Amino acid sequence: MSSEEKGYLLISAPKTREDTYNTLTRKISDENDLATQFKFAVPDLKVGTLDSLVALSDDLGRVDTYVETVTRKIAQQLFEVLDNPADRSEVLTVGQTNYEKYINYFTWDEAKYPSTQSLKVITEVIHAQCHKFDDELKTKALEYTNLVHTLNAEERKAGGNLTVRDISESVKQEDVIQTEYLETLFIVVHKPVLKEFWSSYEKMSQYVLPRSAKQLDEDNDYALIRVVLFKKFIADFHSAAREKRYTVRDYVYDPEKSAKAERKKMEAERDRLKKNLVRWCKTNFAEAYVGWVHLKAVRIFVESVLRYGLPINFQAVLLLPKKGKQTKLRKVLSDMFSHLASKNVFNAKEEESETDKFYPYVSLDVNLNMSK
Missing domain, CATH: 3.30.70.100 (Alpha-Beta Plaits)
Incomplete structure (x- = not known):
């Protein structure tokens, strides 16, 4: 799948007598071929008070952006260390599963993030975990990069003339x-x-x-x-x-000192650091990414409760728009769910920019292109 086709939409709408997911499938896939859709299973999380949900909603956007940024940093560091592998998606995995398939068939990890915990605690745990990853990545990447730069400088000197290159091999x-x-x-x-x-x-x-x-x-x-x-x-x-x-x-x-021996020693150290950095990136990309996807689940839950109210009765769906069909998909979705917002509110929001655009259904962007 090309990088342009990794822009997903995570939406939710109230459940109806006619199954919401089946209705979506018929409208956007069977009748119009606009997207591929996946059920996104969100458990019944702890709601808390309305005030706490409103406050958390404000924080979630900021935390979501930060966690996504850290996740991308780890992925991009891995690509860089592996000299930009041709099939990047195969490098990024969660367990034995490709990272994209993980979100396609997402299920809540009760062991990592018990649904009995408050939404704020879950959010704070994910944020703290990614903050730790961010700090560790800076340290490990700097150590590896500095050594690579030192080796490159030594190689340039070795290829230079006698005014700059190492002379230890010339002196007996x-x-x-x-x-x-x-x-x-x-x-x-x-x-x-x-x-x-x-x-x-x-x-x-x-x-x-x-x-x-x-x-x-x-x-x-x-x-x-x-x-x-x-x-x-x-x-x-x-x-x-x-x-x-x-x-x-x-x-x-x-x-006791030979430039050639020192270079071999540095090369061995570089290889060791590279191996450790690759292992660290693969392991912690999975951890950060899992946290990010769970954070999306928390966001869709919070926004859905704030939008549709209690009792909890909504269906979350992950949509992958077909190339060039996102605008039409948005129109079909707006037509399907226009009854969820008053006409006056909906029309007033139509003039907003795409990033701030109001939809009558809950909608979150999920960009899985880890190359940028």
Whole structure:
């Protein structure tokens, strides 16, 4: 199914003598082929007081947006870590079930969210859970991303010239003279001025060891040369090198440290973090998504009770509009349920924008396109 076709509508209407779901099926599917529909089973949740429902209705929109945002963040992080898999919908699952099928055949999870709890408590539990996921995702994603960026920078250096790339593979232990008074420097010299360097390096500061210069490596443009001098005159040598536009590499020889070994170690750590992040995203996408779908169930319940009153007697239906038929679907639904709103109220709302549009039935958007 293409990403454009994941824009569902979750609606509710009062139950009638003629089964509401069958009536909808006949009108929107059999007669007009406008959508695919699924019964959305909402249990009889605890209603509480009217005031509490009104207050919760205001909060639910905000919490719904936040939980959806966190759910999408996890999905998009998973796609990014997996290098944008071709079939994204197969990556996102709840248990062994594709995430879209989960909402198509939704049943309330009594173990996770006991229906005996108040609606406010259920909402707060889902919100708190997603807040925890949001914080954990930021930490884990940052750790992984920072390491990937470090590795990429190292790879760019490895592919660069001798002024920037790691030189540990070019320097051997016998090339390094390090005593209480002597220091070894590693200088990168542009090849066109190499002859000048050989003739003048001993005079670039006092107490440069005669004939201590030794070429260790070269690339197309530069040569890497070792020079030994007294530590006391290192600053003078650095100053002279800058004037001649030689590059003194900031490198200290460590026989225990190899750039290649360090890179392999970082690559192994990256692979470990990637594996853990993929596992975390898959597990917690399912948890966040399940919470989000239950939050939709809470919203449709609250809005239906506020709209249709007590006793509870409504049918919730999930609709997947056929491509290009959403406008016609809305019209058919409005015609079917126009009796649920006074003509004056309904007409007054007709001029509102699509996002704030009033419908004579309860309607919530459910966008399952996790790619954006």
